[in-house]
Amino acid sequence: MAKKISRNTFTTENSPSIMSFASIVGEKEGQGPLGSCFDRIEVDSHFGQETWEKAESELQKQTVELAMKKASLKPSDIDYIFSGDLINQCIGTTYGLRDLNIPFLGLYGACSTMAEGLLLSSLLTDSGLGGKIAAATSSHFSTAERQFRFPLSYGGQRTPSAQWTCTASGAVVLSPEGNAPYVRAVSIGSIVDLGITDANNMGAAMAPAAASTIKKYFDDTGFKPDDFDYIVTGDLGLVGSKLLNELLLKDNIDISNKHKDCGALIFDPEEQDTHAGGSGCGCSASVLCGYFLPKVQTGEIKEMIFAATGALMSPTASQQGESIPSISHLVHISHSI
């Protein structure tokens, strides 16, 4: 049974197993430095569907189905699933999972969704409240672009700090028993808003949330950066990653030789013209499931922190002059119990 060790941090007693994980990405993500890591690269950005939104639903559905297939599970074997995405009213998720008939708990955590789902499914699995619990999320460049930025055909210039929303999805299945990777602890983040108003600089808006959650986790547990092989953030990108390191250094926490950011890893910014890096719920979800979890499974990585971040604004809020509130949830993943 999970144990509460502070207001918002919990250790697991039986270290739930991430018994299966899967990632599917689009063509551009497949051409990036991590291309060989993903389970599948889909060159049809429509995923066989008529609209971008239906494409994202199909992407997420296929990723959840693949995570089940890799563990020889059927939808009826999954007790319930946590998921959400960036599209208005989370229709990437709701239409994607509709036909699976798995009890469903909808999340909205923007790009922190994978960490939020993993956190909640870990707590419930470790408390005996699920035999198999799944968590998933997705994003699609084209659904995000037209909803948050401009019509694709507009061909607008992107600012240097802008990030590229990944066409990607990741899904995991948690089980009370199984092999590595294991979830050792989780920490729920608080909303942090330092007043950044530039929606083309979300990395800077989200870095303070990641810094706050990581520092709080070290304070709560006594762990320090050297206890980890990697401290992984979601999609701070190049701008936000630099800021995260600076913010933590002010508190005398040096993560510089441990830190990796999924948004900075997934693309080659020079070759792929992705400016400050990747973003979107599917960015950190696919990099976690495609790149990091296999290394934790084999023991190449012994201990890692996964702290995905979410920017909790909307186009309407930005148009009304609002700054960008952000959040980061943390999951501590280990090779050994």
Next chain:
Amino acid sequence: MAKKISRNTFTTENSPSIMSFASIVGEKEGQGPLGSCFDRIEVDSHFGQETWEKAESELQKQTVELAMKKASLKPSDIDYIFSGDLINQCIGTTYGLRDLNIPFLGLYGACSTMAEGLLLSSLLTDSGLGGKIAAATSSHFSTAERQFRFPLSYGGQRTPSAQWTCTASGAVVLSPEGNAPYVRAVSIGSIVDLGITDANNMGAAMAPAAASTIKKYFDDTGFKPDDFDYIVTGDLGLVGSKLLNELLLKDNIDISNKHKDCGALIFDPEEQDTHAGGSGCGCSASVLCGYFLPKVQTGEIKEMIFAATGALMSPTASQQGESIPSISHLVHISHSI
């Protein structure tokens, strides 16, 4: 510690206490049949803010603050809070709760959000993972109208089956110990879609989800309608309520003399021109917190089911010809442990 009795249904061992609850509504809701039940009626539909979205954030913030105040709690006494709403990217919630500095888990369950938050906070409270956990949600007529329907000034005609999004919010605080109301059991719903495509008839789209969840709960637990004083749905309204009763009768479950629907209760359809009734996340949340929970507290209600429903579509999905997937989560609330 909560106990899993089926794939998706859980009983609580220590019956977590809904130690505090609060409701704030707008002027029209205050003029309805339940007006005297709510903690506060705000005649300024802007809640002192410049935009409708900021008004909804202020409404939700004030409601959470009121739920804390009624139990003499400060934000720092709440371990974490579950919340979400209907506005794109849930900004009613994220901007509303931003300044409270309470660890935050964002939900998207459309109008089922209050049941989803109550369900998760009950499971975690009963498993020793929270001293005080809050759950909240909100909706605002004007944010919903311009996002889902037409600009307010357009003055469009409403169809007979249309519902009126409530300007309303409800918030609860759960505690492992305390007085009635208690949460005895919860059940996670699955997505149900019988092919309704009319976004002005959401009650009909959501009724099958409520029927499915309620029937499953009876099957899982052996409870029957006569074991309850009330079986309460969220916002099926007049059209959806009739359909719910018909659907359950096909399975020989007669809830007709036990069923109440928050959307049907909150307005007088003749006097207030609200057609099929109220809707919105805040509808069932405010009616639960304003009308039902006080009666469970005093013992006037001994046993009730709260099964809020959510329509998981978006305007984009409707424009693409999609039908409306729906969900209903269930919470069994009692006067006695």
